[in-house]
Every structure is written in C-alpha cells, then in structure tokens.
Amino acid sequence: MPWIYGLVGLLVGAILGIIISRIKTPQYKKHQQMKKELATTKFELEQQRQELTDHFSQTSELLDVLGKDYTKLYQHMATTSTEMLANLPEQDQPFAKKLTQVDSDTEQEADTQPKDYAKGATGLLTPEKKEIIEAPEAVKAS
Secondary structure, eight states: OOHHHHHHHHHHHHHHHHHHHHHHSHHHHHHHHHHHHHHHHHHHHHHHHHHHHHHHHHHHHHHHHHHHHHHHHHHOOOOOOOHHTSSOOGGGGGTTHHHHHHHHHHHHHSSSOOOOGGSSSSOSSOOOOOBBHHHHHHHHHO
C-alpha cells in the first residue's frame, strides 16, 4: 500500500511541477501578453471599421443632399433666367434647352415601367421598343 501513496505523490508532484513551470516560464507570459495584444488589436480594428462605415454612410447622405440642392439651384436658375430674359430668343437663353430636357426626362421616367417587365432582351443597346407585359400575365407565364 505504501507504494501506491508514493506513486500518487509522484503523479501529483509531476502535475504540479508542469503547471508551475508553465506559469513561471517567459514563453507562457509572452503568450498571455500576445493574447491580450491580439484582443485589443481586434477591438481597435472593429472600431475603425465601424467608423469607416459611419463615415461612408454620412458622406453618401451629404452627397445626396448636395445633388438635390444642385438640382434645385439649377432649376431655380433656369426658371429665373426664362423670366428675366423673356425678350431674348430661345436659342440665346442659357437654360431653356436643358430645362425642357429635364422636364421631359422626368415625365418619361414616370410613364414607363421598369425594364424587368420587357419580353426577351431589355433593349438597352438597341433602339427598338419591346412589348411591356402586365403583372398578371407575367405570373401566368411562369
């Protein structure tokens, strides 16, 4: 029986020795330090990504507002130029052609359906018009 106590004591001593040697070695401390650095670096990277996402979304909103303001300014200039320069011929008015183009473009966009409803190819590269299918017919075709 005493040899069992000796064997258990030897096993416990070996385990404790391995644990203590791992804790006291510089590689273990270096490993723990590297884990902490990795965690902080990952956190900083995630913060930078979030800041970058916020920056781009804010920039997108600002550009959208800028575009809308530019369009309003252009329309204002076109309207006032036609009012103030009413005596000039139409070819001499600086905004006359572009204002009518903008108005006709917005009317055309409101009247046409999306290209998703066209039969066959969408016709983006060809000048011919495609037949537009109504939504109930598109469901029956499937």
